[in-house]
Amino acid sequence: MNRPTRILYLEDQPLDVELVKATLASDYVDCDLAWVNGRDAYLSALQDPWNYDVLLVDYSLPDIGGDEALEIARRTAPDLPFIFLSGHIGDERAVECLRRGATDYVLKTNLPRLAPVVSRALEEAREAAARKAAEASHARVAALLRAALESTSEGILVVDLAGRISAYNRKFLSMCGIPEFVMAPMQLDGVVQYLDGQFGDASALLEEVRLLKNQSDREAGGVLALPGNRTIRESSRPHKIGPETVGRVLSFQEAAPRETPQELLKGVGGGRSAFTAAALAARIVPWVLQGERVIMPDAGPGILGLEKAPEDLADLVALLHPDDVRFFQEALERSLNVGFSARMRRRDGSWVWTRWSVDRGMEGYRGSIQEIVEEAWRRDRELERRQMAGARLATQALAWRTLGPLQDALEALRELRSGKAEPAALDRATNLLETAAATLAQARDLAAQDLPAAQPLDPDLFMERFLPMARILAGPECPVSFQPAGNLPPVALDPAQMRAALGALVENAREAMGGRGPIRLATRLLFPRAHRPGSLPGPMRTRVILEVQDEGPGIPPALRERVLEPFFTTGPDAQRGGLGLTRARETALAHGGSLQLDCPPEGGTAVRILLPALA
Template sequence: MKDDYKTKKQLTSELQELRQRLSRCVSEETGPISGSGKIDRDITERKRGEEKLTHTLSLLEATIESTADGILVVDRQGKIVIYNRKFVEMWSIPRHIMESRDDPQALSSILEQLKDPKGFANKVMELYSHPEVESYDVVEFTDGRVFERYSQPQRSGEEIIGRVWSFRDVTERRRVEEALRQSEERFRATFEQAAVGVAHVRPDGRFLLVNQQFCNIVGYARDELLEKTFQEITYPYDLEADLENVRMMLLNEIQSYAMHKRYLRKDGSFVWINLTVSLVRTSSGQPAYFISVIEDISEHKKLEEQLSQAQKMEAIGQLAGGIAHDFNNLLTPVIGYGNLLKAEVAKGGYLAGYVMQILNAAEKAALLTRDLLTFGGRHITNLQPVNLNKLLTNMENLLAGILGGEMEFSMELSAQNVNVCADPAHLEQAVMNLAINARDAMPGGGRLLIKTDIVDLDAQFIKAHGFGRKGSYVFLLCEDTGTGMDAAIRGRIFEPFFTTKELGKGTGLGLAIVYGIVKQHDGFITVYSEPGIGSSFKIFLPLISQEDTEKTGA
């Protein structure tokens, strides 16, 4: 660009010099006559020189006129010497002003179009004061146009004889540049502020570009992710299906794909994500990079599992309750006729022993059906206001006896009125079953803590934990320091007849009964447990006000 403008300066300089030489030639023709032959030769030579100068002048003027830039040449005093039509068109200066070489009027016509006329005029004066200086700047118009302004000294040999101004209209280029800048800003804002993770990935799997949300999902810093491939952070069991989709996309067999998969987080845990991938290709059709959109669906997966568990427990409860109900109906005549037979058999006879065995077995079966009915939510309940603290205080000696002397047992009871609408016998059974479960989990001794409190379940709590309804609840905690459970066992502990105990040492109904009692009281139960750490059972029962308690006379 700079060489281009030096050429223009040289052309305009030569044009001005040729005009001066032409003027000198014309003035010399009127000089003194010293001889007719010599005069003829001189006139001929001058004519040839004039024609050559005129031709050269025509070429130079044509060159200046053909340029896409506006050109203005002034002398050392700033007087207009040469200009092209493009300059006049760009500045919309009336032709009569330019033809008259009226410098003040031309400058006034220019200044009235500018956003910063004072700055423009100061720059002109500065360059006229320093004729050897070259300059470049940008000129902005009130109508939105933008010109680039170049200025260089005009030289004749070593002498500076004026200044060449060149103006280029860059309005459209600036508009395109600004549109591109805004587009890039919008892309950057969309990319960085997206509520989902977004990544650009090379065909070999290495990350090219990642947004902050993706970093948050997988727990890596941006520069750490850019050193990795998606293969490195994909859960091993999910990698094969992902790579097969990538292969088909690279072969153009599919245009995009979506899948649920797991990423390995930096802390070693995994996170469930919904992945949507498309492929950007070059103009020649070659794979350039993948665009991956990553949505964290861990909460969704957790809710799915909880719903599945709830549906499973509901189905098991209906089945168990139905079987227990029918079985109880069958036991009624067995027990009834057994008692009649007992009355007819002579006391002390060998048949009396058989009858007692029948009746004892039938009573045990009846207890079993009662437990199954409780789990299935079909057991008749006697609901009344119950102060949970009082109920636990009355049970303290019983619970201590169940745990035995090797267990440390403590209770932290809330100072508030922890009143619930419940069947006292059922609540006692639920607490006792939890205590027995804790005892069996601590064969070498340990500690059991029972705690009560009042908590409010709000939308944030429900979203975080995946259960509950808004409102105030009595909170009952049973926490032990036993052997704990892994995820597989935790998922089944409330199922009836599921037990990890040896054959004959447990029916597998203890925690199932607790689950059924809590559900019958419109409550919620959760468990947190890790192998070697212990288990924490949390029960939430709807709180009733003191006024409701007093109305019932409790």
């Protein structure tokens, strides 16, 4: 039986302690809460830090401040999760505390968030402990790995996520004819250069590692050609230490001759030779993707109501409704035997719901297509459910951001009416009401935004015309520069909506830097990634990037999941909610694009709106 979670709570208000106990109990958190009041009691309790699982600390106490409490905890109990629970801590101060080692923070006005934060902190602590244990046994594992590498009949190459070679065996060297001196620097680039004259596609090795760097938990495979009609079957899988993926393990085997298109079609569905005829009789159409070539039985187009059979990957994608293409892309990127539903266009221009299967093999992709019924109704109900859930989330966030300022403003006005208020009470009430009004105005503007009236525009010209507006929004202490990419294809956008979205991002950048610092606008072009069987496909359309970059403190990892929540802000005024990122994301989605955040460890934030380029 699991023991209760042991929490050390530093707090000077007994009523708040009872409220926290009741909140955790109502959320079914089994815990023992040890309450200490004051600096001496806190120091005494931390003499035995292993008695506790979590530290919960009020930021403002009479004889010890939150900064000192955090410093003591990190010195005496560095592995214990540390959570601030306070009624008065602004987002700017909270971010600074997170930088100095705090795990998270919760406002006393938002106690329902306490239980999830405690649970997540405990889980992260358990993961950190497991990671340390894995690192402690690394030397023993390395010795076992070397023995296993040399005993296998496969060629093995282990590469980290940066493209450096971690390990290899002699079978790999002999299979590919690589001398020891080529491997000595332990760099994959050097191996690829040496193999450039031998492999039909030597860069495939390097491409495999680079493409999987951001999707390191996925498995992949392919076939590499060697001189003399020799082929090597390559497979790639994640290399893990504990829960963490640290690289890739690539294995190589001598491959048999490639299957013919007819053999590939027979293999769809488990290798049964009679599958194709039986599938077509059941109105299931198999297909195979080899490189860019699509193979489909002659009877397939007639069963699906197509004008002609797709000949390549672009033709296959063109069958799908634009809103459903992403399901196909995700299926190609995932592991074996993936299914999804999508709308497909018939020769008469109508859309019909179909069920697709995708299976990754060494020679490429195999799958099937079958018309289905009732799917439109189910998908519409699911879309309606998600929309209602999103509306509830936005309404809840709006209530949290406006209810507090309104209640404080009413209290200040009551004090004025009673004659007991200080002279500054009127200014305070006015500021609070302005905060609530500004939040409601942002929500009104976002809700009133129509579908974009898009028109083809030159991205660089559009950004040049937006630049004066950006400089006004940024203010005199935040110089704004623009770096055009030049020779960009046009994009379809609504100028008014996109200016509003970019303006919100400029204001976010200004607030992130405290009103002082440079803001850079830029445009770039993102090309489709070349497709190779067994590797992960990239985007299938060229996209144009509109970027807003600042040199602020960046967004800590603990907050990156929340920054797209409606009204969430990391600005200095904790009472003011923000819709900048939310509005930019919704505008990008309405234009058929997406929003990306880049928060490098050295600081700064780049927000990118990706829009599909027009042909």
